[in-house]
Amino acid sequence: MVDVSRRTLVKATAAGSVVSLAGCIGGAEEDEESLVIGLNADPTDEQWDDFGGVMGYFLDVTEPLVGASTEMETEPQLAESWEQLDETTWRFELRDVEFHNGEALTADDVVWTFRDVLDREAWTSDWLSLDADGMETPDDTTVVFENTEPMASFPGLINHDYFGIRNPNESGPDAGTGPFELSERGDGEVILEPFEDYRGDVPNAGVTFRYIQDPATRSLSLQNQEVDVIFNPPLNDVSELEESSETDIHTQLATSATLGAVNLYESPTDDETLRRALNYAVDQEEIVENIIDGVGVPARGPFSNAIPWVIHDDLPEYGPDHDRARELVEESDYGGEELVLMVDSAEDEHATIAEHLQSNFEDIGVTTSIRMVETGAFYDTFTDGEANLTIVAFGSNSVASDYLIRTMFHSQGSDNRQLYEAEGTGVYNPGSEIDEMIETGYHTFDEDERFEKYAEVQREIRQTGAVVPLFYNEDVLAYRSGVDGFEPHPIDKKYDWTAVTVGRLD
Amino acid sequence: MSYVLYRLATAVVVLFGVSLVTFGFVHATPGDPAETILIEQTGQQPSSEAVEEFREAEGMNDPVHHQYVDWVTGAVHGDLGQSYFSDAEVSSLILDDLYNTLELAVASILVALVIAVPTGIASAIHQGQPIDVTSQIGALIGVSMPNFWLGYLLIIVFALNLNMFPVAGSGGLEHLILPAIALGTGMAAIVTRLVRTSMLEVIDQEYIDTARSKGLKERIVVYKHALRNALIPVVTVVGLQLGFVLNGAVVIEIVFQRPGLGNLLVDAIFARNYPVVQGVVLVAAVTFVVSNLLVDLSYRYLDPRIKLGESQQ
Numbered sequence: 068m069v070d071v072s073r074r075t076l077v078k079a080t081a082a083g084s085v086v087s088l089a090g091c092i093g094g095a096e097e098d099e100e101s102l103v104i105g106l107n108a109d110p111t112d113e114q115w116d117d118f119g120g121v122m123g124y125f126l127d128v129t130e131p132l133v134g135a136s137t138e139m140e141t142e143p144q145l146a147e148s149w150e151q152l153d154e155t156t157w158r159f160e161l162r163d164v165e166f167h168n169g170e171a172l173t174a175d176d177v178v179w180t181f182r183d184v185l186d187r188e189a190w191t192s193d194w195l196s197l198d199a200d201g202m203e204t205p206d207d208t209t210v211v212f213e214n215t216e217p218m219a220s221f222p223g224l225i226n227h228d229y230f231g232i233r234n235p236n237e238s239g240p241d242a243g244t245g246p247f248e249l250s251e252r253g254d255g256e257v258i259l260e261p262f263e264d265y266r267g268d269v270p271n272a273g274v275t276f277r278y279i280q281d282p283a284t285r286s287l288s289l290q291n292q293e294v295d296v297i298f299n300p301p302l303n304d305v306s307e308l309e310e311s312s313e314t315d316i317h318t319q320l321a322t323s324a325t326l327g328a329v330n331l332y333e334s335p336t337d338d339e340t341l342r343r344a345l346n347y348a349v350d351q352e353e354i355v356e357n358i359i360d361g362v363g364v365p366a367r368g369p370f371s372n373a374i375p376w377v378i379h380d381d382l383p384e385y386g387p388d389h390d391r392a393r394e395l396v397e398e399s400d401y402g403g404e405e406l407v408l409m410v411d412s413a414e415d416e417h418a419t420i421a422e423h424l425q426s427n428f429e430d431i432g433v434t435t436s437i438r439m440v441e442t443g444a445f446y447d448t449f450t451d452g453e454a455n456l457t458i459v460a461f462g463s464n465s466v467a468s469d470y471l472i473r474t475m476f477h478s479q480g481s482d483n484r485q486l487y488e489a490e491g492t493g494v495y496n497p498g499s500e501i502d503e504m505i506e507t508g509y510h511t512f513d514e515d516e517r518f519e520k521y522a523e524v525q526r527e528i529r530q531t532g533a534v535v536p537l538f539y540n541e542d543v544l545a546y547r548s549g550v551d552g553f554e555p556h557p558i559d560k561k562y563d564w565t566a567v568t569v570g571r572l573d
Numbered sequence: 574m575s576y577v578l579y580r581l582a583t584a585v586v587v588l589f590g591v592s593l594v595t596f597g598f599v600h601a602t603p604g605d606p607a608e609t610i611l612i613e614q615t616g617q618q619p620s621s622e623a624v625e626e627f628r629e630a631e632g633m634n635d636p637v638h639h640q641y642v643d644w645v646t647g648a649v650h651g652d653l654g655q656s657y658f659s660d661a662e663v664s665s666l667i668l669d670d671l672y673n674t675l676e677l678a679v680a681s682i683l684v685a686l687v688i689a690v691p692t693g694i695a696s697a698i699h700q701g702q703p704i705d706v707t708s709q710i711g712a713l714i715g716v717s718m719p720n721f722w723l724g725y726l727l728i729i730v731f732a733l734n735l736n737m738f739p740v741a742g743s744g745g746l747e748h749l750i751l752p753a754i755a756l757g758t759g760m761a762a763i764v765t766r767l768v769r770t771s772m773l774e775v776i777d778q779e780y781i782d783t784a785r786s787k788g789l790k791e792r793i794v795v796y797k798h799a800l801r802n803a804l805i806p807v808v809t810v811v812g813l814q815l816g817f818v819l820n821g822a823v824v825i826e827i828v829f830q831r832p833g834l835g836n837l838l839v840d841a842i843f844a845r846n847y848p849v850v851q852g853v854v855l856v857a858a859v860t861f862v863v864s865n866l867l868v869d870l871s872y873r874y875l876d877p878r879i880k881l882g883e884s885q886q
Contacts, residue, residue, distance in 0.1 A: 189623055193620065283725060283828075284828055288830075291740045293740055443604045443842065443845045444602070446608075446609070446612050448603070485621075488621065
């Protein structure tokens with residue numbers, strides 16, 4: 068046995084440590100050809116595993132039949148064209164494209180994908196008005212869908228990433244047809260490479276999606292050049308990142324809006340006069356400027372202005388007008404009860420907004436308490452109607468945003484259904500008249516009529532004070548100077564990275 | 574031997590209690606997991622049929638005590654169940670992340686000891702002198718400083734300004750050093766004070782005076798005679814601190830974006846993924862109980878005067 072003195076051992080350990088530390092200096096090295104994007108959602112966690120780890124969100128590995136333009140309109144993607152045969156029947160003609168493994172895309176692959184999604188996610192059947200046996204393949208490049216009821220927005224709905232078409236013979240990297248193919252995945256990271264045989268422009272660079280949960284760490288990683296792009300940095304970092312010569316900011320109006328959903332069936336907010344008073348008390352511009360640092364657009368209605376049928380400009384502005392609000396409080400049946408304002412504890416700004424609203428409401432003589440609810444229980448508590456006003460943010464992940472209006476304001480919409488079915492009430496669904504407007508709009512194939520019905524709903528919602536609009540959300544993208552060529556999109560998951568140039572300077 | 578058996582038996586009772594409390598708390602948490610999970614997956618409130626179907630498929634409609642017995646029976650056989658979100662085995666999810674967390678825990682304990690032992694000794698030897706005052710102030714700051722804040726501070730200094738380490742990620746020593754320092758500093762502060770106190774007590778013992786009177790060098794007296802006995806309570810505290818380290822790892826793993834049990838647990842709690850929550854807590858409890866058992870058993874080795882489980886004569 069070698070006799071090693073303690074002193075020698077200490078020296079050896081110290082030397083080893085120095086060598087190890089020296090190896091660390093300079094930080095992590097990145098592949099110069101790959102764009103690294105820091106995400107605030109884990110692209111490898113279990114919920115993304117449904118489709119062999121190549122779930123369409125963000126990744127551009129699979130493609131849906133129908134694409135979404137930056138104007139939020141449908142456009143051909145894997146389907147070259149489509150036509151409506153009658154009120155419930157659609158025929159889609161497929162492009163001549165290949166999967167990443169070289170196999171040709173066929174109509175059977177499309178049907179298999181839809182049946183797989185309908186089987187895994189049973190709720191989608193209701194959403195699309197489509198049963199598993201509601202599809203036929205007259206030939207290899209044609210798919211006919213038979214809806215269970217008229218569904219005018221069907222092409223837009225199947226733009227959702229859930230319906231990215233997959234190869235039934237592949238469960239992993241070669242399952243898609245998109246501009247990127249999967250190279251590696253694991254530990255919160257997905258590495259994509261350009262699909263060299265892509266039918267369109269082959270991407271300039273590979274893309275690595277890396278999950279960085281903490282907003283501050285995401286921002287620091289960008290500043291340290293460990294990533295090239297990050298979504299949603301902390302709001303208080305935005306101006307610093309914008310002013311820095313090494314980083315830049317892009318803000319993009321998103322499809323989501325933040326609002327106070329008012330419980331129409333719980334006293335005292337069941338009083339329309341009081342609800343209107345609350346609306347007069349709120350200054351949306353002040354919230355945008357002072358609480359969310361200008362990253363958002365003051366709202367007049369419950370839906371983001373990025374959605375084509377939204378009538379922001381035609382909606383009335385309430386104020387702010389605290390004198391009028393006080394008059395309305397006087398006119399109302401309000402007797403000094405304490406309103407409950409509920410917020411999701413995971414949404415930092417929402418708590419501050421609630422405090423701001425509390426102060427405004429106090430000023431017009433309405434007392435409130437703030438209830439913070441942990442994320443896991445938040446939506447359940449909201450749909451249970453446990454608050455008078457709940458701060459929520461809702462948006463759409465597909466080009467057909469119609470489902471939002473149904474989800475939020477129809478009595479059978481998912482936000483209201485629980486209480487409607489149990490007690491005949493709901494949360495912020497004004498009632499049968501609005502339900503009928505939504506249904507007419509939902510099923511009509513006349514776009515003008517649909518938009519007009521949705522406009523009526525928005526006016527009515529605003530008039531009755533069923534919501535307190537706050538702001539239309541903006542997605543913030545911070546990126547390293549030198550990164551160029553990405554195409555933003557109102558749906559953050561649909562940013563186009565194919566033409567991006569990395570421009571890394573080492 | 575009887576003491577070991579006694580400790581093993583109490584460990585089983587403790588783990589039984591932990592399993593009961595964990596299961597009870599998880600099931601008493603507000604929010605229907607079936608609804609929460611379906612909302613998480615779909616972005617919408619699910620239909621009552623979908624909720625019912627999910628509950629039935631996951632055995633949530635069984636009486637709670639049946640669910641508990643099923644879970645414990647499975648756990649005893651190494652089967653912690655499956656995640657609600659996928660078919661992934663909870664045990665494999667835990668094993669995937671356990672290594673990263675243990676790596677961080679061990680590294681942070683090493684950091685704590687490397688800082689605390691020399692500082693505590695120096696502080697005791699030079700009691701009341703500037704080095705003692707400085708170390709006590711340092712210990713106070715170390716105890717008071719939130720580890721996530723120290724984490725950001727380390728990132729700004731050593732990653733952003735000095736470019737010595739990466740900000741986030743895992744794999745390799747370069748990704749371990751800053752998180753280990755951030756997590757180990759709090760423990761270092763506690764252990765420093767303990768080493769100091771313990772050393773002061775030992776230094777006052779007669780056998781230390783005897784050693785000095787025999788003409789031994791002060792270095793030999795301190796390191797060979799005093800330190801060995803002074804470190805016995807330190808071993809206890811370091812063992813107990815494992816729980817603290819696992820707690821702190823939850824935050825540190827998020828700040829440094831390291832995969833680990835902390836991240837797994839937090840995500841599972843927010844998603845109401847009960848099998849994963851129960852599995853992680855049980856594994857953490859087992860780790861804690863086993864480490865305490867090892868600490869107790871190590872006493873006898875460290876100090877032959879201690880006869881475990883026998884009344885003092």
